[in-house]
Amino acid sequence: MKRIAILGSTGSIGRSTLSVAESYSERFQIVALAAGSNLEAAFEQALRWKPRLVSLHFERDAGALRARLKQTGLSDIEVVYGTAGTVKVATHAEADFVVSAIVGVAGLEATYEAVKAGKTVGVANKECLVAAGELITAEARRQGKPLLPIDSEHNAVHQCLRGGRMEEVERIWLTASGGPFLSTPRSEFSSITVEQALNHPTWKMGKRITIDSATLMNKGFEVIEACRLFHLPPAKVEVLVHPQSTIHSMVEFIDGSILAQFSVTDMRLPILYALTYPERIQSDMRFPVGNLRHLDFCPPDMNKFPCLRLAYEAAEAGGAKTVALNAADEVAVAAFLDDGIGFDDIPRIIESAVSASKSGTMGSIAEVLEADAEARRYAQERVFELQKKSAPRATSVV
């Protein structure tokens, strides 16, 4: 029986993890859940899973949950709140495996503490590897515990890497759907609408990651994540556009052999893989291999998608630059979604914020959070400038 703590239990990955646990209830026990501010969902999860511990973001929600659990005779479930509460979930003595799936920098500290506490951590939180990747992977190495990627690309890489040793890896190929604007001319990028950008061809996801997929920044983040997770320089992490998103990623070995992984596009598969690693267990998530017909590929266009280039540059610089990249992207995407700035303003804001940020490595999660806040402030100022300059709709320049 593997005992699981979930950071971000009411989000998409959290719910998929619980769905996997539901399907294999003889194998997995849920011991601790950290949710955000969705009291109703947290209450239902507590009722269903009867964990030892639940954490919510706000103190008042924690109080309300405690009261409702008492009414239903579940007063032995401990309810906590805030960052301290999340850390308590992440380091729960009974948990063997921690799923890190809180969106944004909010999950950083708890994930770091889980790794420090010697837990095996499944990472679905992008910021853990983009902003704090050097810190968290160094700690995992110290602990001698694997960091298991819970996203289709890095999970695919993890699987392909089993075909050899790390010293035998020539390079990694991350596949990218190319997003909705793969064939849109560069000249039309300034007039791309929010609706167009939210229309992702292969995956249904949250809004920010959908926009990040449209700018290819999501693939850029994945390049950084791959560098951190697999200890590779950016030059050894390549991107290949593959519109069907069938092949999730590939590993090229020094002898010239390439291994590729594919499967259905269902997040429960990488979750199951991480939860059962190094074992594999039977699932009903079958890709109909016999129905394969066409797979297409092309190289990414870094001129059309400057976010990808910015990510490579930040990956090379490391430390504070990757923190700024992530922070500025979040601000710029939010501004685009609120219709304040143009689609092609997103890379402009990010480039400006990364360029203005300090460089150097991050010594602690506190430093990461500080650099993050600073980059956010800077990017937000650039957004305000843009909004002032051009009303009703920005089309250019920082």
Place this chain on the structure above:
Amino acid sequence: MKRIAILGSTGSIGRSTLSVAESYSERFQIVALAAGSNLEAAFEQALRWKPRLVSLHFERDAGALRARLKQTGLSDIEVVYGTAGTVKVATHAEADFVVSAIVGVAGLEATYEAVKAGKTVGVANKECLVAAGELITAEARRQGKPLLPIDSEHNAVHQCLRGGRMEEVERIWLTASGGPFLSTPRSEFSSITVEQALNHPTWKMGKRITIDSATLMNKGFEVIEACRLFHLPPAKVEVLVHPQSTIHSMVEFIDGSILAQFSVTDMRLPILYALTYPERIQSDMRFPVGNLRHLDFCPPDMNKFPCLRLAYEAAEAGGAKTVALNAADEVAVAAFLDDGIGFDDIPRIIESAVSASKSGTMGSIAEVLEADAEARRYAQERVFELQKKSAPRATSVV
């Protein structure tokens, strides 16, 4: 330094093995060579590699080689001949690794003896697994030594299998180019010429294997080989047509993940893999992944290519039936190449010979050779009948 013996050193795989040894002369030493009747090539190889032992097919060739080696001051190279000579090469005390690449049943006994002598064997000889697969793989298991496949498909499977344990394999997918008649209507199969059949779209190979690729019998043999090598029932070995032959094969795991292997189509790559396993070493055989554009797939048509169906049936029956399948195919293909029978007579002859053959498992290599000879005689009679019935060119029926 790995010390290598090659069975079939002057053939295509033998020469590729020596080419690999040439590129990595610091890693590999050639200690024994078994050639056929190409005296000149054997002499040159002996001069170049100075092995301890060389075997030729004929006694008179062995005598001639001995004399020429003496003239060039290499009289300490022992020269032997015949089946006993080949076995001596296969079991040479100094050899760590034996490459089994003699075409046809001639290599069976030597390969079996190599396995029995506890050598690690790289198998390129189809008959070792199709006709004598049960015997040879059982002996390798007893010895606790791997049988490493030296052909692109099974080598690809071997690589993909590293992504999990054998109990975690759902099924194997062997890819097939589909041969030159993938889009030829069934109705035109009786008028296919030798020239058309020898025109393989992706690989340059010997004549028999090229015809076997055109009938899909080669893929059928590979199904049987996969069953024997990886201890899987035929139902767990599927074939998928993939005209580009880029992906060499795939393994589907029980969790729903599929691993696929690809590389340049160069036999030196699986040879290098087998020779260095479990290590991988740097090669210049690079597949330009960034230039990938389109990969196409479709299911095989068993009605159009009855040889594939016959192979599945023989794989299921095992033992004598797979011996007969291989023997009858060799006879039928030779008859087609000599323009005696039609392309669509090939499966007819094979079906008839397999159906007439005994069933049951093979207890020894001698039994395999006996069953092989019997199936050959039977198939040859069917060929004669066809040639008598229809002159100048057969178009039908056994």
